[in-house]
Amino acid sequence: MAAWTLALVTAGGLVTSNDAALAVPDWPLNWGRLVPPLEGGIRFEFAHRVLALLVALLTCWLAVWMQRREPRKWMRRLAWWAFATVIAQALLGGAMVKLIDPKVLAVAHASLAEICFGLTVAIVVGYYTDRGAGNWVASLAVAVLFLQAVLGAALRHGAIGVVPHIIGAVIAAAIAMWASLGVIMRHLDDGKMPRPAVVLLVFTALQVFSGVAAYSVRAAAIDDPQPLPLTIWTTVAHVVLGAMTLGSAIVLALTGEQKNAEATSR
């Protein structure tokens, strides 16, 4: 479920990077039919819509299944919230097409995608592990990483300049490293290195590097007459790694340090 949601985030990133958001001017139909002519930018937008439908169906199925089988109320609620956000996301996507891509909706759509992905990650964590003692620094990292994703979306859709996103990157990276390194340092001697903390640290580093790469490539490509593959893939990689960094922070925040160590050793 989380993997499909991440695939959907990737597909959304490809739509934006290929400048294909409005290649299909109608919604929910596609060029007046179920399957549009598959050429150029239409392919990206249509693939995004098909994946969105699949994720909506999967989330609905998950929510119903959990309602029947899951004893924990908070997990059932989480599943329904995931379904609600996916539906809201679909409606936002439709509104973007109908209203011809206003920036505020585009930023909201990209931001809500992070929430959808975060909720599915939380469900996976809740399903496979017990809720841990919590880690407030990791919770802070989740909040800051989400805000940074919102700034990234605003930059990508031309609502803000690059400076707020760079400042946000410094703050978000520092807090994510604080959250992960703090846990790692406490477990240096006992050999129970908490995997979520290591994963968060690795993704944070990758995200910083991919951000620098995406910015450099874009700056070099400023005179290009169209989006070229290197620009597209570095930017999409940055978007996807951003979601994965947020997801790993959610794992760390939910499982907590001690439980992490236990979960890792299971």
Added chain:
Amino acid sequence: MKKIWITAGVACALTLAGCGGGEKPAPKADAGATPAASSGAATPDMDNGATITGKVIFDGTAPTAKTLDMSAVPACTAAHKTPAKSEEVVVNGNGTVKNAFVWIKSGLPTDKTWAVPTTAVPITQEGCMYSPHVVAVMAGQNLDIKNGDPTNHNIHPMPANNPDFNQSQPPGAGDIDHSFAREEVMVPVKCNIHPWMRAYIGVVSHPFFAVTGDDGTYSIKGLPPGTYTLEVWQEKYGTQDQQITVGAKDSKTQDFTIKG
């Protein structure tokens, strides 16, 4: 439990509610902007008005036009014998600039309205490029958008001061007529199917404008006597303003130089 099912039902109903939606119809010209031709509207005085002519000169080494990558759509590639080039900067053989938009930015009487031509200005999607790359219309004047390609396009102007517009145009579909109600220099146009496609539309509330062609010259005729700000716009190099004063029947030359 009951609440959850009600919420899910409402969400599904909202999703399905959009099913009747089709494409957004092309917005018609707004009321309150430049009126269409009417009995009280002025026209350029070709007998007693002034004429400004000139050329837009490129100073420097002409930049090499970048090749457009149309490989994703064979129908687009097939339309060109040699790889198509970007038209962001086109320097003519005589050292002048093509596709520069020259217009009277200010100085015209504010209480005067100008008759809007009833003829539409054509813009064609041909070889997965817009032809011409830069067009100009009066506010309220129709653009006649054609698809001359054997492939699909969506026409998507991105105005800042006019209503948005995005419409699909399959091969063989009829022309799309569209007008902009308010003055706007310039309105970028793109096709989201073929991301290299880009054009610009100059929308002006009066008839005193021109776009340079293969000889890089422009001519603005029938201007009332007065002092004006004349502006040139070029896609890459932006705008330049010049002041000019003309009397009745004057014929003046005003060149612009764009530094590369």
